[in-house]
Amino acid sequence: MEIAQLFNEKYPKGFSDLLPELVKYSPGVNPRTGKIIEPFYAVTIETESDIYLVKIKVDIDNPEDVERWLEGEEEAEAEEVAGTAGAPNGDDTLPDDNISQYGGDDDSSDS
Numbered sequence: 001m002e003i004a005q006l007f008n009e010k011y012p013k014g015f016s017d018l019l020p021e022l023v024k025y026s027p028g029v030n031p032r033t034g035k036i037i038e039p040f041y042a043v044t045i046e047t048e049s050d051i052y053l054v055k056i057k058v059d060i061d062n063p064e065d066v067e068r069w070l071e072g073e074e075e076a077e078a079e080e081v082a083g084t085a086g087a088p089n090g091d092d093t094l095p096d097d098n099i100s101q102y103g104g105d106d107d108s109s110d111s
Contacts, residue, residue, distance in 0.1 A: 003052055006045050018043050022056060 011017040021044075027037040045052040 003045055003054070006047065007054060010045060011043075018056065022058070025053075 022041050023043070024039055024041050026039040029035070030037055040055050041058045042053045042055045045054055
């Protein structure tokens with residue numbers, strides 16, 4: 001069996017299944033190069049003869065970004081960029097609030 005198939009059998013629901021078994025590895029320093037190896041997250045997949053360490057990409061929230069989001073700054077910035085911070089003349093009504101014009105003539109066949 002290939003590893004992808006084993007992974008799908010062990011974690012059929014994907015990330016929600018593997019979350020309890022997700023382990024953070026902090027290997028430290030590479031002895032050959034002396035460079036620091038960045039920590040990573042992984043799960044194990046076992047066969048009869050081998051154990052595989054499968055690396056999982058996990059995005060960790062930046063505390064500063066979370067703080068800005070809680071304060072609403074990020075949404076305000078996104079609205080300004082998208083041009084949705086407000087209507088140009090302060091008019092907050094929709095351009096066309098009469099949806100009856102979109103109705104078809106299907107009802108006229110009932111009479």
